[in-house]
Amino acid sequence: MKNNEENGGTEQAIMAAAEELFLEKGYNRATTTMIAAKAGVTHAMLHYYFRSKEQIFTKVLDKNLEELLASFRPVMKSGAPFWETLESGISTHFDYLMKHPELPNFIFETARYNPELMEAYKPRIRETLQRILDFHIDVLQKEMESGNISRTDPVQLMLDIVTLNLSAFMFIPTVGKVFPEIGEDRLEQMLSGRKAEIITLIKSRLYGNSHE
Amino acid sequence: MKNNEENGGTEQAIMAAAEELFLEKGYNRATTTMIAAKAGVTHAMLHYYFRSKEQIFTKVLDKNLEELLASFRPVMKSGAPFWETLESGISTHFDYLMKHPELPNFIFETARYNPELMEAYKPRIRETLQRILDFHIDVLQKEMESGNISRTDPVQLMLDIVTLNLSAFMFIPTVGKVFPEIGEDRLEQMLSGRKAEIITLIKSRLYGNSHE
DNA sequence: ATTATCTATAGATCTATAGATAATGC
């Protein structure tokens, strides 16, 4: 009996099922039993290929955390004028999340309820966040000194951007869970409307706006 | 053997323990075993007084959801000029959450992973949110027409305010769980810094600001 | 007699492993 051709092998089938369930339910609520069922394999197979639930989860987390960190990177492609750079950063970040809408909640859930599973990634997370912060502190400082933008605490500004972007993807689908009658379409609309709104919000925070 | 004088009776002790654990861990992760242990009573007592885990949870949810909905109400004490009203609304809402920092995450967690437990509350939630929205649509419309504020989609503006306020209380403590070395003080600072920042943000969104 | 408590246990479910069995690659 070999591998299980269709889904690219048993191991891949397990990984795929695990990823889907972990992203949807988080570490504690997604059981190995459910994962096996969804992958269409016997329960014992999970342990044959991965030894433990924690190890499967770690593989899933690894991949997805890497993706979330990557979503912050394009923010820092520099060269262009300040606002253009920042705007395209926010925009790229938002678009990235649009393609992985479950990402913010998955990482949040893990960070909050299973922080020990993130231990190994702490240095890399730290480093990424620090780098982003340093980059922006610098640029913001210069812009503020030349009077181009309002005075702001860089940490707070980063929190503005990050929490606005992330929470869009956390809250809107959750509202949909409690009120399914709102309809996918309407929720989609609200979500994609967020992007322009967030950019406008940050722009007027920095530059003011003249009642357009 | 009567009641268990100290903690105001066994029933109260169970409720208190249950509330603490449900708020911290959510419905699924807080087990009846843990609740009994924390309350210092035998496990059977939970079922003697409340019959089921679900019923204990419902009592906790009931109380806390009521509080969250109440946190939206003061936003609508009207009479004063538009911006004063809105600002005091945001501020009051933020202060309210400051006193119940676990509230946003608790309700979010329940809505996302146990929406069926919120069924009974849907009408009241709907109604509260609708009322707030209607109120603001009205006032915003007027202000926009007289050219006092920038053109905005009221739903998006409400999302701005609500997600900014709620996510402050969800993300900052969670960052603290992954990086305990940041320290309570620093986190407290970031959190209370949010309030002024959020108000400034919304104000400049509506009125612009002249680089102060 | 009623109310409160404890002990013991049922029945589900979850993670994990041991050991038998079948297929594949030499």
Next chain:
DNA sequence: ATTATCTATAGATCTATAGATAATGC
């Protein structure tokens, strides 16, 4: 001989209840 799979089962843990026992209020 190695690799993959299945069956069966161990051992934890979780929610829930039955039934015995003790305290309280008449």
